[in-house]
Amino acid sequence: LMQGILATKATEFDAQSIANCFNAFASDPRPQNPALISHLSEAALHLDNQAEGSGRLFNGQELAQVVNGLARMEVKDDLLLGKLAGYCHALAEEGGLDSQAIGLLSNGFVRLKVYNISLMERLGACAQALPLDSFEDQHIASILNAAARCRLRDKALFKHLGLATMSLLVSPGGKLKGLTPQSLSLIFHALATLDLKAEEQALLKVLTRYTAALDWRSFSAASVANIAWSIAVLEIRGDLLGWTWEGLRYHITGMDRNSLTQVNQFLFDFALRDEGGLETRDFEQILKLLTIVESSPKSKLKTINQGLGMSLETTSRLQSDVASTFRAMGEEVVEEWIETRSGYSIDIWLPRVQMAIEVDGPHHFAFHRGTRAPAQAPLGSTRLKHRHLANLGIKLYSIPYYDWPRDEGIDKKRRYLELRLLKHLATLTTSLTVA
Numbered sequence: 001l002m003q004g005i006l007a008t009k010a011t012e013f014d015a016q017s018i019a020n021c022f023n024a025f026a027s028d029p030r031p032q033n034p035a036l037i038s039h040l041s042e043a044a045l046h047l048d049n050q051a052e053g054s055g056r057l058f059n060g061q062e063l064a065q066v067v068n069g070l071a072r073m074e075v076k077d078d079l080l081l082g083k084l085a086g087y088c089h090a091l092a093e094e095g096g097l098d099s100q101a102i103g104l105l106s107n108g109f110v111r112l113k114v115y116n117i118s119l120m121e122r123l124g125a126c127a128q129a130l131p132l133d134s135f136e137d138q139h140i141a142s143i144l145n146a147a148a149r150c151r152l153r154d155k156a157l158f159k160h161l162g163l164a165t166m167s168l169l170v171s172p173g174g175k176l177k178g179l180t181p182q183s184l185s186l187i188f189h190a191l192a193t194l195d196l197k198a199e200e201q202a203l204l205k206v207l208t209r210y211t212a213a214l215d216w217r218s219f220s221a222a223s224v225a226n227i228a229w230s231i232a233v234l235e236i237r238g239d240l241l242g243w244t245w246e247g248l249r250y251h252i253t254g255m256d257r258n259s260l261t262q263v264n265q266f267l268f269d270f271a272l273r274d275e276g277g278l279e280t281r282d283f284e285q286i287l288k289l290l291t292i293v294e295s296s297p298k299s300k301l302k303t304i305n306q307g308l309g310m311s312l313e314t315t316s317r318l319q320s321d322v323a324s325t326f327r328a329m330g331e332e333v334v335e336e337w338i339e340t341r342s343g344y345s346i347d348i349w350l351p352r353v354q355m356a357i358e359v360d361g362p363h364h365f366a367f368h369r370g371t372r373a374p375a376q377a378p379l380g381s382t383r384l385k386h387r388h389l390a391n392l393g394i395k396l397y398s399i400p401y402y403d404w405p406r407d408e409g410i411d412k413k414r415r416y417l418e419l420r421l422l423k424h425l426a427t428l429t430t431s432l433t434v435a
Helices: 002-007 013-027 033-044 045-053 059-071 077-093 099-111 118-127 139-150 153-170 183-193 202-210 221-234 237-256 257-273 279-293 317-329 379-391 412-423
Strands: 334-339 344-350 355-360 365-368 395-400
Touching: 002 033, 013 033, 033 045, 033 077, 059 077, 077 099, 077 118, 099 118, 099 139, 118 139, 118 153, 139 153, 139 183, 153 183, 153 202, 153 237, 183 202, 183 221, 183 379, 202 237, 221 237, 221 257, 221 379, 237 257, 257 379, 279 379, 317 344, 317 355, 317 412, 344 379, 355 379, 379 395
Parallel strands: 355 395
Antiparallel strands: 334 344, 344 355
């Protein structure tokens, strides 16, 4: 079969045959054949030439098969993906995508790390035009997860798919249809990532009640960790806390590094809340399990505390610029300072005034749908870190990337800091007169 495909000219494939081949070979557990993938990619690139004659372009399901096939095979061909994104835009504009295709396309593109905001907005608009009863739970979860990974805070999309989610839980006859554990965890995680607690209170209430009634053993370790982290971000209380506790005790030894980090943040948030209802021995048992897993030779987690860190310990150019400005103002500066109680890495610590400075770059913020403005809505992870530090009594000031005068001279940068931090830095020695 492979030899036959390779022997066929790329220009002789039609849309359906290309889609079928990508779907079939993505399901093949054997090692990929680079020559075969390259040949099929060339066929897809030449499809528009075929369409000018007697052929046609991909329909929604065929396009979804190709994109999802590439994602499953982890093949990122930028030229081909650009062409496929163009096809996707056109189909969405024409209303030629159903909920399954939108879900597969959204999921496929983000799995390939194609975080195209305009494409996600187009797919979201297409989804909003579909009736609520046309969505399955996996379609909803895939679309919302993709929006979250693109950092697209599309309130209208979440509202529409939130209603679709609730319609799945109770049919007109009152019979539960239900959501799969994976879909539940992805929806929770998307809401937490984009910090949509205030906007989606009704949906969260339904999801919380529904999840708390399920058996935690039917969830994967990663799904339980996702929900635990979402509880911390969204400040969820009630029966779901007890459910999560039992789920963690059952799944903790099977969790990977990312899941353990999420659990660490849940535990720390729980400790800061000082909630009742769970015995101290349970909390200590979880910490003991975390320690056992962390000390395993297979674990890459350095320490329990360090696992709580929100971001990679790298110094951005923006952070260096802010730190240099503080030094020019005569301040002692400690970069990547570790707050020992939480394990959080603080961008800049000013010892003299005992103050933390967080320099929040673009990836700390979400985009608002329909605007071309820089991302300015803080993500759930950013709000969680700031809340934790505030609960620890840390004086914290956040400098968002879009507010910093990066293209200005040192005097304007100093004035920026002085005007905003005057009450904390009133004794600074400076040659500037603060207006």
